[in-house]
Amino acid sequence: MKAHGDSIDGAPSFGLAVLVVGLATALNALLVSYLALANLIMVYLLGVTYVASRCTPRAAILASFLSVAVFDFAFVHPSGTFAVSDVEYVFTFFVMLVVSLLISSLTVRLRQQSKARAEATMQAEIEQMRGDLLSAVSHDLRTPLASIEGSAGALLQQKELTEQSRQLAGTIQEESVRMAQLIRNLLDMTRVQGKIDLDLDWYALDELLANAILRTASMFDHPVRLSVTPDAPLARVDGVLLEQVFVNLLENASRHAGRACQVDIELRGSRGRATITVSDDGPGLEAGSESRVFERFMGADTRGFGLGLAISRAAVEAHGGSITASNRAEGGAMFTMILPAGEESTP
Amino acid sequence: MSEPLRIVIIEDEAAIRRFLRASMGPDEVEWFEAESGGEGTRLVAHKNPHLVLLDLGLPDQDGLEVLRDLREWSQVPVIVLTARGKERDKVLALDAGADDYVTKPFSIAELLARIRVALRHAARVIPNTEAAYEASGLRIDFEARQVFVDGEEIRLTPIEYRLLSELARHAGKVLTHRQLLRAVWGPAYEDSTHTLRVHMGAIRSKIESDAGYPRFIRTETGVGYRLIPEEL
Numbered sequence: 001m002k003a004h005g006d007s008i009d010g011a012p013s014f015g016l017a018v019l020v021v022g023l024a025t026a027l028n029a030l031l032v033s034y035l036a037l038a039n040l041i042m043v044y045l046l047g048v049t050y051v052a053s054r055c056t057p058r059a060a061i062l063a064s065f066l067s068v069a070v071f072d073f074a075f076v077h078p079s080g081t082f083a084v085s086d087v088e089y090v091f092t093f094f095v096m097l098v099v100s101l102l103i104s105s106l107t108v109r110l111r112q113q114s115k116a117r118a119e120a121t122m123q124a125e126i127e128q129m130r131g132d133l134l135s136a137v138s139h140d141l142r143t144p145l146a147s148i149e150g151s152a153g154a155l156l157q158q159k160e161l162t163e164q165s166r167q168l169a170g171t172i173q174e175e176s177v178r179m180a181q182l183i184r185n186l187l188d189m190t191r192v193q194g195k196i197d198l199d200l201d202w203y204a205l206d207e208l209l210a211n212a213i214l215r216t217a218s219m220f221d222h223p224v225r226l227s228v229t230p231d232a233p234l235a236r237v238d239g240v241l242l243e244q245v246f247v248n249l250l251e252n253a254s255r256h257a258g259r260a261c262q263v264d265i266e267l268r269g270s271r272g273r274a275t276i277t278v279s280d281d282g283p284g285l286e287a288g289s290e291s292r293v294f295e296r297f298m299g300a301d302t303r304g305f306g307l308g309l310a311i312s313r314a315a316v317e318a319h320g321g322s323i324t325a326s327n328r329a330e331g332g333a334m335f336t337m338i339l340p341a342g343e344e345s346t347p
Numbered sequence: 348m349s350e351p352l353r354i355v356i357i358e359d360e361a362a363i364r365r366f367l368r369a370s371m372g373p374d375e376v377e378w379f380e381a382e383s384g385g386e387g388t389r390l391v392a393h394k395n396p397h398l399v400l401l402d403l404g405l406p407d408q409d410g411l412e413v414l415r416d417l418r419e420w421s422q423v424p425v426i427v428l429t430a431r432g433k434e435r436d437k438v439l440a441l442d443a444g445a446d447d448y449v450t451k452p453f454s455i456a457e458l459l460a461r462i463r464v465a466l467r468h469a470a471r472v473i474p475n476t477e478a479a480y481e482a483s484g485l486r487i488d489f490e491a492r493q494v495f496v497d498g499e500e501i502r503l504t505p506i507e508y509r510l511l512s513e514l515a516r517h518a519g520k521v522l523t524h525r526q527l528l529r530a531v532w533g534p535a536y537e538d539s540t541h542t543l544r545v546h547m548g549a550i551r552s553k554i555e556s557d558a559g560y561p562r563f564i565r566t567e568t569g570v571g572y573r574l575i576p577e578e579l
Binding site for chain 1: 362363365370430435455456540545548557
């Protein structure tokens, strides 16, 4: 069966339907003196099947109706008119139409299924290749980076270093740390695209939040305020991935609200879920951009690829949770994350 | 210091061996370098080092295998070097007898702190005889079974007390979930992470005043817990 490739859409597709019905009619005109009237229908059905296998579903429907109409007009007594001499023919038309619509819909569905299968296979192969490539590249980049960062660190340990050399070594160290973060983001992005393999275990979300605060401590002038309600439940999550999500949210706050901003994090629990809000007192989100901030490369600038929030959303959704962005009434951006938590969420 | 520390480093990346050597001079540390597991094991046997740094991603042999080999005949402190995202490897290494780990890329300061903790634990011949633990405002009196934060007594349940004192006896060293569960609840409860989290949460709410900035207990996500010693 001809299934691959895109069908010709729109007008040409209808054109082909008309052409095929025309050809079937021409063939029938030659055969009409040799075949019984009922057998001429077969030629039309053949045409409809061909159209359904090549064109859009609409073109196949057009071919079905057209076949019945032309068959009536050209071959059914009295020919040359749509009038029908015998009511029996009405039944014939009805069956012809139903069979022809059925064949066309079955053909179209079969074609779509096999096309979807082929696409899914190809997509999976592309995903696999991209994932393999990126993780290999990231690993190969990280090894020399570890040496650069370590060497700069070792240099900084030297006591006889001049102030200028110390500053230069410091820059090498800081920049290699930043580059390691960028590579980490790339690696996380490849991990959360497609099917995510979560390493689930029980975690206290406030522990993960405290770690994220510690890891981003150098980005803020004021300590991040974390408030946890006593009913905050444990959650069965991928702790390493989720901690990274929290780090991404804090990095995002530092980047957009500035290092002088005040970040507040709240962790609350209620029936089977945990709600985490991360809010800052910066300029907030551009009106209308609240949902777009999670798109890949949206926040790209000189400091990064803008992958952090996209990674965060994919990771949270993989946990069966949700994340949204909004502006606070009193100013500043707020990210709200809802995660399944507590005993109820476990199967 | 009268004699320099002897450290064996088993790592295939020459650049990493080089900066480690440069970060601690010959008057502090005498380095012995091995590129492969087999070579490293031989060096440990011949040089009787104070400490071993072992890369888990060796090309010729799984670093874990090297560690298990070593542990059959040596109690030398081992710090493993691992990559980010290899939490399972870290846990396996710690459960197999590694003393600690650092994640590449790591800073020299971080590695030095880990080395100090590992050496201190190794130096303590009988670790359970100390009468008290005291650091950064936390005091645990092992004889009276009392816990104080900034001089104020904290009431802990027996399980909470055992968990905290287990961490304190290994202060500065990471303990895996499995190690903690085995020590406090017994070998049958090695996989009850949920129970562990509940009790650690209770301890934290009693001894930590700011959830965002814990002073005493550090969570090592995916690996275990560590009591923060004074110098970290």
